[in-house]
Amino acid sequence: xxxxxxxxxxxxxxxxxxxxxxxxxxxxxxxxxxxxxxxxxxxxxxxxxxxxxxxxxxxxxxxxxxxxxxxxxxxxxxxxxxxxxxxxxxxxxxxxxxxxxxxxxxxxxxxxxxxxxxxxxxxxxxxxxxxxxxxxxxxxxxxxxxxxxxxxxxxxxxxxxxxxxxxxxxxxxxxxxxxxxxxxxxxxxxxxxxxxxxxxxxxxxxxxxxxxxxxxxxxxxxxxxxxxxxxxxxxxxxxxxxxxxxxxxxxxxxxxxxxxxxxxxxxxxxxxxxxxxxxxxxxxxxxxxxxxxxxxxxxxxxxxxxxxxxxxxxxxxx
Numbered sequence: 001x002x003x004x005x006x007x008x009x010x011x012x013x014x015x016x017x018x019x020x021x022x023x024x025x026x027x028x029x030x031x032x033x034x035x036x037x038x039x040x041x042x043x044x045x046x047x048x049x050x051x052x053x054x055x056x057x058x059x060x061x062x063x064x065x066x067x068x069x070x071x072x073x074x075x076x077x078x079x080x081x082x083x084x085x086x087x088x089x090x091x092x093x094x095x096x097x098x099x100x101x102x103x104x105x106x107x108x109x110x111x112x113x114x115x116x117x118x119x120x121x122x123x124x125x126x127x128x129x130x131x132x133x134x135x136x137x138x139x140x141x142x143x144x145x146x147x148x149x150x151x152x153x154x155x156x157x158x159x160x161x162x163x164x165x166x167x168x169x170x171x172x173x174x175x176x177x178x179x180x181x182x183x184x185x186x187x188x189x190x191x192x193x194x195x196x197x198x199x200x201x202x203x204x205x206x207x208x209x210x211x212x213x214x215x216x217x218x219x220x221x222x223x224x225x226x227x228x229x230x231x232x233x234x235x236x237x238x239x240x241x242x243x244x245x246x247x248x249x250x251x252x253x254x255x256x257x258x259x260x261x262x263x264x265x266x267x268x269x270x271x272x273x274x275x276x277x278x279x280x281x282x283x284x285x286x287x288x289x290x291x292x293x294x295x296x297x298x299x300x301x302x303x304x305x306x307x308x309x310x311x312x313x314x315x316x317x318x
Contacts, residue, residue: 006043008050013015013318014109015075016299021300025178026075028295030130034113035085041093041114041126042085046071047292049140050305050314051171052254057105074106075298076316077120080129080138081112090116098129098160100138108298118311121266126275134264139285140171140313145276146265147253148175152183154251154263155227162245163227164217164312166236168204169195169311172253173231175276177202177284185227190236198311202286214239229263230255288312 006132012033017025036042054076057067064073080100083093085242093099094118103124115123118144127140151172155276157180168177168189168278180187181203189204196206208218211280218241228240229247234255240311241250254260279285290312293301299317305314 001073005088013295014106015295016072017058017075017317020058020064020071022059023151023299023306026302027297028298032108033111036087036090036113039090040123041083041090041099041116041118043079043081043099043112043114043126043179044084044105045079045081045112045318047135047139047318048076048077048316049080049143050301050316051077051141051143052305053077054105055302064276065193065316069070069105072209074109074260076106076310077102078102078106078142078144079107079112080135081318083126084111092116093126093128097134098138100135100141100274101126102142108295108318110318117218119266122298127277131279132281133277136289136292136315136317138277139315140287140289141276141280142158142273143265144313145175146171146268146272147172147263148179148264149272149276150268151176151229151231151253151263153267153269154261155229155249157183157185157227161185161226162224163187164223164225164228164236164240164245165189165204165228167191167232168202168206168207169198170231171305171313172311174202174312176229176231176287176290177193177204180229186221188225189218190232192309193299196313198288207312209235214242218245229253289315290313 011030016029083097102120104121113124169191185203189199190209199206229234230252251263290310292315295318
């Protein structure tokens, strides 16, 4: 680290897993504070956003191995905070800068070290937080924002499109609905009956998921739909096929269906997060925060998020 770094705080806290499993295995532990090396910055994390991938990746040993994890391991990927230490050679950031980004399965901690030239999966990444965006909001932009943008890119939405969006009120859905509307598309969003008003507030026309979905969509869009984004499983994608949508204009983020290209946030084009942050800062994109928990209540927060019925995003505050 260089002379502009602040003194090390030691020990520090981090949410860790000593064994793979559900929310019950999450522990808030004291660990040595990480130090920024060359080409790295250390961020004092103030807020971390939860995503389904967080608990899915660490749910069992087989899944963890697919992501290259070995125990013990941290938890959470989205974060926001303030740079408090910079390594040699870093010119893009300074101590005191507000930043947000992603660091795979290690973000819910007092400090996270990220590579200035890294990626979310390898080394972590950081972006400057624009004025006008609070840390709780910045902390939920990375995974959901990139995934939503990647999904829209797969189906290439534009004016004149009518898109059926499954799971439209979830963490990715709140971004995908609004980005689709900004692209000029009409959005029909699936959800439970109790989510109808929330979906309307995002700009979607609500439709109840489950048996009979195809008929309900026909009633809403007698001229047909032109694209589909399934943010939950495979029901929406299968219904879109039934309604005559070409596979090239259907995408999923959770379900795998032969012939349909899945969307991956890692494939979002460069500049995606900066553009999403700009839209949030100018109030053109609204980010609903469903709940915020202190880090000591991380298990309860993950249980809520894992229920998959949260309208918006869940935040951990540090």
